[in-house]
Each structure stands twice: as C-alpha cells, then as structure tokens.
Amino acid sequence: MATAKAKPMKIKNSTSTTVFYIICYVLIGLITLACLLPFIMLVSGSFTSEHAIRFGGYSLLPREFTTEAYQLIFKTPMAVIKAYGVSIFITVAGTAAGLILTTMTAYVISRKDFKYRNALSFFFYFTTLFNGGMVCTYIFYIQYLHLKDSYWALILPAMFNVFYLLIMRTFVSSIPMALIESAKIDGAGEFRTFFSIVLPLLKSGMATIGLFLALGYWNDWYNAMLYINSEDKYPLQYMLYSLLQKTQAMAAIASQANVQLTDIPTNSLKLAMAVVATGPIILVYPFVQKYFVKGVTIGSVKG
Amino acid sequence: MERKGVTMGKHLSNFTKEVKKNKALFIMAAPAVLLVLVFAYLPMSGLIVAFKNYRYDLGVFGSDWNGLANFAYLFQSGTGWLITKNTILYNLLNLVTSQLLAVLIAIFITEMNSKIFKKVSQSIIFLPYFISWVIVGVFVYNIFNYETGILNNLLASAGVDPVNVYSMPGVWPWIICVFNSWKWCGYNSVIYIAAITGVDSQIYEAASIDGANIFKRIRYITIPSIKPTVVTMLLLQVGRILRGDFEMFYQIVGNNGQLFDATDVIDTYVFRSLLQNSNIGMTAAASFYQSVLCFVIIMVVNTVIKHIDEEYALF
Known part of the structure; x- marks a missing residue:
C-alpha cells in the first residue's frame, strides 16, 4: 500500500494544521464507514428473523437472531451447489485460458524483433475505440455463433481484454531482452524460451491479471x-438476481392481495443468498488486494 | 497498376519472410487474434442492421434496406434525444463527483500519519469495487424500499411519514451518483495515491524546512503531481461520454417504468428493446449512433489534446 511520505516535522503544529488533520481523519473515517456499513447490514439482515425485518426493518445488529434463511437455502442445496459449480467452472476455465492468451500475446507485442508488433497492438487497441455495440453483438452471437444457452457465451467474450494486455505488456517489458536472446543462443526454441524462461519471471504479472479475470468471471x-435460458446453467450472481426478481414480484402480488407472506423468509433469504454469493470474494480479499492495487496502478499509466 | 502489383508482391514476400523467421510468435498471437476477430470485429458487420428493416428469419444480410428510416423514427419519437441527454448528463455528473471524491480521498489518505488507520481505511474504501452490481442493487433496495427500507425506518423513528422513493424520479440522479462514487472512489483513489507517492519525499521535506505548511504543500506539490493523472482520467471518461454504465443503471433502477424518463440511458434503452424484440432496426440505429459518435468524440478529443500538449494525448 501507500508508503508513508515525508515524516512529519517536529515543529509545533499551527491551529489550521490541527483542524486539517481533524477534518482529514473524520472525513476518511466517514467514507470508510459508508463503504463498510452496507456489508454489515447485509450480514446482520441475513441472520435476522423475517418477523423482525418486516415490522422493524433492517438494523446494524440482528434483533432476533436466526439462521432460518440459511437453513432454507441449504435444505434444498442442489440449486446453490449447481450455481456455485457453474461459477467456479467458468471462473477457472476462463481465467486459465485468458491468462495464457494474454501472456502469450503480451510477449509477442513486446518482442522488438517482431516486425508486426505495432500493427498487432493497434488491431487490439482499436476495439477499445470502436465496437459494434450491444445490438450487433447480441444478434451476431446468437444468430451466427449460436451461443444461446451455451457455456461458451459465459466464457469466450470475457476471455481477452485489451486493458489487461497493456498491463501484462508492462510486466513483460521489465524482463531484459538479453535474457531471451541468450536463451536462444543456447539453443532453446521460441516456445521453450517462453515457457521456461519468460513465464517464471511473470509470476506476479500473472497473479495480477489472473485475479482481475477471475473477479470479472x-x-x-x-x-x-x-x-442463458436454462436455470441449471445460471452462474451464482445471475441466480441471485433472478431470485431477487422472483421475491420482489411475490411481495408485490402478496401486498396487492393483502396476504401475509411470513411463512417464507423472503427478505432474509435474499440477503443470505447475497452473502453466499459474495462470501468467497470477501474471504480472499485481504490476501489478494495488493495484486489489484498493483494492476490498477500500472493500468493507469498509459502504455 | 503494375507498380501497385509490385509493391503488393513485396509486402507479401516480406510477410512470408517474417512468418518464416518468427513462426512461433505468429502461433502465440494467433488465438487472441482469432478471438478478437470473431468476438469483436465480425459483430461490427451487424452495424448495417441500423439501415435495414431487420427480420430475424432473413438475418442481418438478407433483410431489406430502408435507408435512414430507423434514425428518423428514433429521433422523431423523442426517445433519441431523451436518452442522449440522460446519458451525457449522468456521465458528466458521475465523472465530476467520483473523480473529485477520489482525489480528495487520495490527498487525505497520503497525509495521514497513522499507518494502521491509513491501511485499514484504504482497504475498506477499495472493497466496493470487488462486489457485483447485483449486490449493490440489493443494498439500494434495502435502503429505499417502502415497507422495510432503512430510510423509512429512520424516518419513522424520527416521527416523519415514510416516503416512496421509487415514485420520485427527481432524486434518482443523485442516488445513482452516490452509488457510482461509492463503488469507484476506492479504485480511482488507488490511482491517485500511486501518483502522489511517486513524488520524491525529499521535495516535501525541503518544502517543510522552508516553512511551507500543509496547505501549501498540497497546493504546490501534491496537486501539480497528480494533474497529469487527473487529465488522463478525465479524457478517458470523456471518450466514453455516450456510453452508459449498463450494469449500474440496470441493477439500481431495474425495470421500474416510473423512473425511465429520469434514468433511461442509451444502453438500458437498447437492452430493453432488444429483449422485448420491439423494432430491432430502431434499436440498432441507437446503438450505431452511439458507437460512431463515441468514436468521433474520442478521435476529436485526442487530436485537439495533441495540438495543445502532446504529453496528454491518449494515443
């Protein structure tokens, strides 16, 4: 993270400086709270009984603690397990394939002895300046690539990203060309050089891009x-979304018909599903944050 | 003719020479080239749908041409102007608020002395970037829904009548603006913090010794040091001024018909018409107009910037 800049001078702080620091800490504290509170409410709401939510609304700490929403989810766990399976599958497959693609391509466009490297870079960069837009893409994917209801539609479009290519190129450019040349002189072929010399030096770059790809998937x-049409192919986030739509529709119908829906904990169920879907990210976040900081920092320096 | 043929032949022989020399590099780049070709370039051919009376059974290339009728219909119905206006205004509002907040956070965090506070707050502020907009949609609903929302609970405990925010279009630009800043301020401040920490700390020390107080240090060292980054970020965003953040709008507003006049941007409009299969031609016209104008804007902005200061040009 950000390293401490200048050590504060040991001179007497003036009042205005003190005021500045007070404002500084209070404001950052408030923003931090604003970023944290929704998550706390989410978790506490998921452990609150439906009755308490309906008559008292959401609160910071669960007023009537219960795990009934989670019990309901895991009573018929197949749907959640299936959605988890789909999400894990597309995340692992897409990330692995995307990582290989990005690394190889970044290596090629960094090779100064490759004549078409600028043309190739432009070929990729142009797609960030101009694209067909939603309609063309949708019609083309469905009518000509036949991606409707196929896992390919979840994996292929997100596999390659020019932004990640540029970040990876920065990582590759830190490898001295002399290393590659000497490997070649020693008789290693291009692929051998790439896989046994270049790749091991790109570990931190691959971790960074791999995490970005995985988060996206x-x-x-x-x-x-x-x-995707079939429910058993829904990834976790979309399953959560469709659940939200259903419970909100149910609540609307129930309130119009003046029926109480207290039997089904719709509110806490939604929150529990949200916790189940976001849990893995929050759990790994402390360990992977530094890679994202690195990636964002490199990405902001235009290439 | 002959001359052209000769240069063409020369290009081709150069190319085959290069392929022979760097065969492995061509093979390495091939998968990504193929993927981008099929998933980004080939769909562009579908842009011609904007000039056609599209019928699914006839396909993109078989449908009949109808000139500019789709565009005329889009703008005569008033929809075209409305969604263009909304997209631009939302982007301007979000651009200014989110970047300003990020700059402020970056300056404050780097000025802090407490390492722990710095680290913890930066980690937490970065957290919203990592969750999907679906979860943000859950938060929005939990705060604003009429029956159980936090807002109405707070109002009730203060003795004020509950409000139905979902029937008040006027407040939604601000709600969207707040959540956009909330989600991105961490990400953007990471960029600015990197720019600030890149400054040689001796400069700050020297300034302190010369008697510059904290405000002077920020004014004359920190802000000039992040100026290039700010300009680059603004330019990048201006190039996307006609692209609405579909995921954000869709998850925060949803299919709430009451709010469309205030919150419909080009992307949400296009998506809705696409799903309802209503007048694909007009939808494609909106999409075409967005893509082309975006391209023109980014080229013009970049050319102008190049003339003013080459350093700031995007490419």
Whole structure:
C-alpha cells in the first residue's frame, strides 16, 4: 500500500494544521464507514428473523437472531451447489485460458524483433475505440455463433481484454531482452524460451491479471442474462438476481392481495443468498488486494 | 497498376519472410487474434442492421434496406434525444463527483500519519469495487424500499411519514451518483495515491524546512503531481461520454417504468428493446449512433489534446 511520505516535522503544529488533520481523519473515517456499513447490514439482515425485518426493518445488529434463511437455502442445496459449480467452472476455465492468451500475446507485442508488433497492438487497441455495440453483438452471437444457452457465451467474450494486455505488456517489458536472446543462443526454441524462461519471471504479472479475470468471471451476470435460458446453467450472481426478481414480484402480488407472506423468509433469504454469493470474494480479499492495487496502478499509466 | 502489383508482391514476400523467421510468435498471437476477430470485429458487420428493416428469419444480410428510416423514427419519437441527454448528463455528473471524491480521498489518505488507520481505511474504501452490481442493487433496495427500507425506518423513528422513493424520479440522479462514487472512489483513489507517492519525499521535506505548511504543500506539490493523472482520467471518461454504465443503471433502477424518463440511458434503452424484440432496426440505429459518435468524440478529443500538449494525448 501507500508508503508513508515525508515524516512529519517536529515543529509545533499551527491551529489550521490541527483542524486539517481533524477534518482529514473524520472525513476518511466517514467514507470508510459508508463503504463498510452496507456489508454489515447485509450480514446482520441475513441472520435476522423475517418477523423482525418486516415490522422493524433492517438494523446494524440482528434483533432476533436466526439462521432460518440459511437453513432454507441449504435444505434444498442442489440449486446453490449447481450455481456455485457453474461459477467456479467458468471462473477457472476462463481465467486459465485468458491468462495464457494474454501472456502469450503480451510477449509477442513486446518482442522488438517482431516486425508486426505495432500493427498487432493497434488491431487490439482499436476495439477499445470502436465496437459494434450491444445490438450487433447480441444478434451476431446468437444468430451466427449460436451461443444461446451455451457455456461458451459465459466464457469466450470475457476471455481477452485489451486493458489487461497493456498491463501484462508492462510486466513483460521489465524482463531484459538479453535474457531471451541468450536463451536462444543456447539453443532453446521460441516456445521453450517462453515457457521456461519468460513465464517464471511473470509470476506476479500473472497473479495480477489472473485475479482481475477471475473477479470479472465471478461477478458476471450480464452475459448470463443475455444468453442463458436454462436455470441449471445460471452462474451464482445471475441466480441471485433472478431470485431477487422472483421475491420482489411475490411481495408485490402478496401486498396487492393483502396476504401475509411470513411463512417464507423472503427478505432474509435474499440477503443470505447475497452473502453466499459474495462470501468467497470477501474471504480472499485481504490476501489478494495488493495484486489489484498493483494492476490498477500500472493500468493507469498509459502504455 | 503494375507498380501497385509490385509493391503488393513485396509486402507479401516480406510477410512470408517474417512468418518464416518468427513462426512461433505468429502461433502465440494467433488465438487472441482469432478471438478478437470473431468476438469483436465480425459483430461490427451487424452495424448495417441500423439501415435495414431487420427480420430475424432473413438475418442481418438478407433483410431489406430502408435507408435512414430507423434514425428518423428514433429521433422523431423523442426517445433519441431523451436518452442522449440522460446519458451525457449522468456521465458528466458521475465523472465530476467520483473523480473529485477520489482525489480528495487520495490527498487525505497520503497525509495521514497513522499507518494502521491509513491501511485499514484504504482497504475498506477499495472493497466496493470487488462486489457485483447485483449486490449493490440489493443494498439500494434495502435502503429505499417502502415497507422495510432503512430510510423509512429512520424516518419513522424520527416521527416523519415514510416516503416512496421509487415514485420520485427527481432524486434518482443523485442516488445513482452516490452509488457510482461509492463503488469507484476506492479504485480511482488507488490511482491517485500511486501518483502522489511517486513524488520524491525529499521535495516535501525541503518544502517543510522552508516553512511551507500543509496547505501549501498540497497546493504546490501534491496537486501539480497528480494533474497529469487527473487529465488522463478525465479524457478517458470523456471518450466514453455516450456510453452508459449498463450494469449500474440496470441493477439500481431495474425495470421500474416510473423512473425511465429520469434514468433511461442509451444502453438500458437498447437492452430493453432488444429483449422485448420491439423494432430491432430502431434499436440498432441507437446503438450505431452511439458507437460512431463515441468514436468521433474520442478521435476529436485526442487530436485537439495533441495540438495543445502532446504529453496528454491518449494515443
């Protein structure tokens, strides 16, 4: 993270400086709270009884503690397990494939002795300046690539990203060319050089890009919404979304018909599902945060 | 003619020479080239749907041409202007608020002395970037829904009548703006913090010794040091001024018809018409107009910037 800049001088602080620090800590404290509170409410709401939510609304700490929402989810666990399976599958497959693609391509466009490296870079970069937009893409994927209701629709479109390519290129460019040349002189072929010399030096770059890719796949619901019809192919985030739609529709119907829905804990169920879907991210977050900071920092320096 | 043929032939022989020399590199780049070709370039051919009376059974290329009728219909119905206006205004509002907040956070966090506070607050502020917009949608609903929302609970405990925010279009630009900043301020401040910590700490020390107080240090050292980053970020965003953040709008507003006039951007409009299969031609026209204008804007902005200061040009 950000390292401490100048050590504060040991001179007497003036009043205005003190005021500045007070404002500084209070403001950052408030923003931090604003970023944290929704998560706390989410978790506490998921452990609150339906009755308490309906008559008292959400609160910071569960007023009537219960695990009934989680019990309900895991009473018929197949749906959740299936959605977890889909999410894990597309995340692992997409990340692995995307990582290989990104690394190889970044290596190629970094090779100064490759004549078409600028043309190739432009070929990729142009897609960030101009694209067909939602309609063309949708029609083309469905009518000509036949991706409707296929797992490919969840994996292929997100596999390659120009932003990640540029970040990876920065990592590759830190490898001295002399190393690659000497490997070649020693008789290693291009692939051998790449896999046994270059790749091991790109570990931190691969961790960074791999995590970005994995986060994108894990959080994706958009492609599922456009292309997936069968419920058993829903990834976790989209399953959560469709559950929200259903419970909100149910609540609307019930309130119009003046029926109480207290038998089914719809509110806490939604929150419990949200916790189940976000849990893995929050759990690994402390360990992977530094890679994201690195990636964001490199990405902001235009290449 | 002959001359052209000769240069063409030369290009081709150069190319085959390069392929022979760097065969392995061509093979390495091939999968990504193929993927981008099929998933990004080939769909562009579908742009012609904007000039056609699209019928699913005839396909993109078989449908009949109908000139500019789709565009005329889009703008005569008023929809085109409304969604363009909304997209631009939302992007401007979000751009200014989220970048300002991120700069403020970055300056404050780097000025802090407590390492723990610094680290913890930065980690937590970065957290919203990692969750999907679906979860953000859950938060929004939990706060604003009429029966059980936190807002109405707070109002009730203060003795005020509950409000139905979902029937008040006027407040939604601000709600969207707040959640956009909430989700991105951590991410953006990481960029600015990196720019600030890149400054040689001796400069700050020298300034302190010369008697510059904290405000002077921020004004004359910190802000100039992040200026190039701010400009780059603004330019990048201006290039996307006609692209609405579909995931954000869709999850926060949803299919709430009452709010469409205030919250419909080009992307949500296109998506809705696509799912309802209503007038694909007009939808494609909106999408075409967005893509082309975006491209023109980014090229113009970049050219102008190049003239003013080459350093700031994006490419």
